[in-house]
Amino acid sequence: MALQMTYSMTLMILSSWADRSFSWRIALLPMSSMYQCKNQARPDIGGRPGCAARRRDDIHTPKGYGLKSHTRTHTGEKPYHCQEICCTKSFKTSGDLQKHSRTRTGEKPFMCPCESCGRFFTTSNIRKVHVRTHTGEQPYYCAEPGCMRAFASATNYENHMRIHTGEKPYVCTVLGCDKRFTEYSSLYKHPVVHTPCKPYNCNHCVKTYK
Known part of the structure; x- marks a missing residue:
């Protein structure tokens, strides 16, 4: 008797393919909807002309939330x-x-699964990248001729590639400030220079710092 593959069996197999199977899993979910982005990308933050991004919203999220x-x-x-x-x-x-x-x-709800580690992290993605320090996995390779660098995270890979291109896609949006950065983390820390607030206090004197 021929084996008949059920919907749930098919979904289970495709799900095991992780990233490669994403578009297939989308097609198999009858109660999900796909939303096509109609916007043009913003060149000032490194966007490319046009946008082919698609976002899925299932029965657990408001309609169109992913695209919004x-x-x-x-x-x-x-x-x-x-x-x-x-x-x-x-x-x-x-x-x-x-x-x-x-x-x-200081909340860090995501624990490293390695028994000898015991580290906790703020996001599951940071934990995922951290686990690669145990496994030695570096799946992101620089394609520049003569450069043999490899990286555990896509973010570090992208930041590295900007060394070759000179690109600085992260722009301060404060009026009158033209600072640009190669890494989002640098832009993330930058706004403090625009506020007089100094939230960090010295434990030994009255001085405060940004």
């Missing part, structure tokens, strides 16, 4: 604001705000 979040990369809209005193940072999604808040609260 993505669209903010084009418009620059950041509707989620940190409520901490002296912090002027804003974010595109509530998830990004939550990750930022953990830097203030």
Whole structure:
């Protein structure tokens, strides 16, 4: 008797393919919807002309939520604001705000699965990259001739490639400031120079610092 593959069996197999199977899994989910981005990318933040991004929303998320979040990369809209005193940072999604808040609260809910490690992390992605320090995995290779560098994370790879290209896609949006950066982390730390607030106190004297 021929083996008949059920919907659940097919989904299980395709899911095991991880990243390669994403588009296949999308096609198999009857209660999911795909939304095509119609925006042009923003060159000032490193975007390429046109945008082919697609975002999936399933029955657990509001209709069009994924695309709305993505669209903010084009418009620059950041509707989620940190409520901490002296912090002027804003974010595109509530998830990004939550990750930022953990830097203030010290919350690190994601534990390294290696028994000999015991490290905790603010996001699952940071944990995933950290695990590669145990396995030695470096899946991102520089394609420049003569450069043999490899990296554990896509972010470090992208930052490295800008050494070759000279690209500085991260721009300060404060009026009158023309600072540009190769890494998002540098832009993330930069806004403090535009505020007089100095939240860090010396434990031995009355001096404060940014």
